[in-house]
Each structure stands twice: as structure tokens, then as C-alpha cells.
Amino acid sequence: MEYRPHCSRCGAEHRLDLPQSVNAVASPELKEKVRSGELFTWTCPHCGTANLLTFPFLYHDPSEHLMLVLSETPLKADGVPEGYVGRQVRSVGELVEKIKIFDAGLDDLTLELCKFVTCQELKKDVPLKFVGTDGADGEMTFTYPEKGQMELVAVGFNVYEDCAGILRRNPRIRASVQGLAVIDQAWLGQYFR
Numbered sequence: 001m002e003y004r005p006h007c008s009r010c011g012a013e014h015r016l017d018l019p020q021s022v023n024a025v026a027s028p029e030l031k032e033k034v035r036s037g038e039l040f041t042w043t044c045p046h047c048g049t050a051n052l053l054t055f056p057f058l059y060h061d062p063s064e065h066l067m068l069v070l071s072e073t074p075l076k077a078d079g080v081p082e083g084y085v086g087r088q089v090r091s092v093g094e095l096v097e098k099i100k101i102f103d104a105g106l107d108d109l110t111l112e113l114c115k116f117v118t119c120q121e122l123k124k125d126v127p128l129k130f131v132g133t134d135g136a137d138g139e140m141t142f143t144y145p146e147k148g149q150m151e152l153v154a155v156g157f158n159v160y161e162d163c164a165g166i167l168r169r170n171p172r173i174r175a176s177v178q179g180l181a182v183i184d185q186a187w188l189g190q191y192f193r
């Protein structure tokens with residue numbers, strides 16, 4: 001698909017030919033470009049500014065039975081194959097985070113609850129982003145912006161297990177997730193506040 005974005009700094013038009021989807025198993029190189037965000041960034045040939053271009057994109061990983069659809073506007077919730085996890089994400093940052101969560105073998109519903117619990121522990125209302133897990137004990141790392149810097153917070157895997165337990169004891173929460181669901185803190189706010 002051809003796009004003609006304008007540079008955020010100098011306004012020059014640029015022409016980009018970009019894929020609309022990736023099969024993560026068939027195209028591991030393209031998957032890495034999506035996971036790193038590189039696919040969505042372009043450097044202006046006139047002034048050298050790095051720009052972010054958000055465009056409709058389908059991320060399909062048949063090995064994880066996962067479909068992520070990047071769209072800034074609401075989507076109809078059909079078209080997710082049986083047995084698949086389908087998610088809509090609204091930004092490149094959310095897309096990258098979801099890929100990291102599912103690549104780590106984690107469940108994103110549980111992870112959103114971990115973020116909620118961690119914010120309460122920190123006594124801060126900050127947008128936590130999952131970065132990865134570390135070591136044999138699976139400690140999770142999140143980032144959040146504070147005073148113009150990115151802060152890191154490490155959370156023990158016991159928190160994930162506790163949150164998974166809470167969701168198991170409240171099965172209606174998971175049962176309510178259908179189609180291409182948006183799973184984020186706003187979604188979680190229906191159940192926990």
C-alpha cells in the first residue's frame with residue numbers, strides 16, 4: 001500500500017510503500033520490524049527527522065493463534081477465526097506491547113490486571129507498558145513516563161500468578177471478551193477501580 005505522509009518537522013511529502021499485514025511465522029524479518037516499531041518509522045530525506053506513521057495493519061501469528069489489528073478507528077468485532085485471540089490496538093506502541101506480551105507466553109488480560117495492581121502499589125496513576133520478563137523467576141519489567149524520563153519498575157511473577165487467580169475466580173470477565181477486543185486499562189476499569 002502506498003502512503004504519502006508529511007514530515008512532522010519540515011512538512012515535506014514522502015512516498016512510502018508499506019505492507020498491510022505480516023504473517024509472523026512466514027516472515028520473521030518483517031515481524032522483527034513490526035516488533036521493534038521500525039516498520040512504522042521513517043526518516044525524512046530533507047531534514048532527517050524521524051517520523052511515526054500509523055496505518056491500518058494486521059499482525060497474524062499462526063503459531064500463537066493470534067491476530068492483532070492496528071486501527072485508530074473502531075472495528076467491527078467479526079472475522080476472528082475459531083480458537084484465535086483477536087485484539088484491536090490503536091497505536092504502534094500498543095501493537096508492540098501486545099506482541100511482547102504474547103511472545104513472552106503471557107496473557108494480556110492478566111497483564112492489564114498486573115498493571116492496575118502495580119499502580120496501586122506505587123500509589124501512582126501512570127500508563128505502564130510491558131517491556132519483558134527476566135530470569136528464571138520470570139520477573140516482569142514495566143516502564144512509565146515521569147518528569148520527562150522513562151522509569152522502570154520490576155514486578156515479581158507472583159503478582160502475575162495472583163492476578164491470574166483473580167481472573168480464574170471471576171470467569172465472567174474473560175467470557176466477556178469476544179472478537180477483536182480492545183484490552184487496556186479502560187477496559188479493565190469496567191471491573192476494577
Ligand SMILES: [Zn+2]
Nearest residue numbers: 007010044047
Ligand atoms: Zn522533514
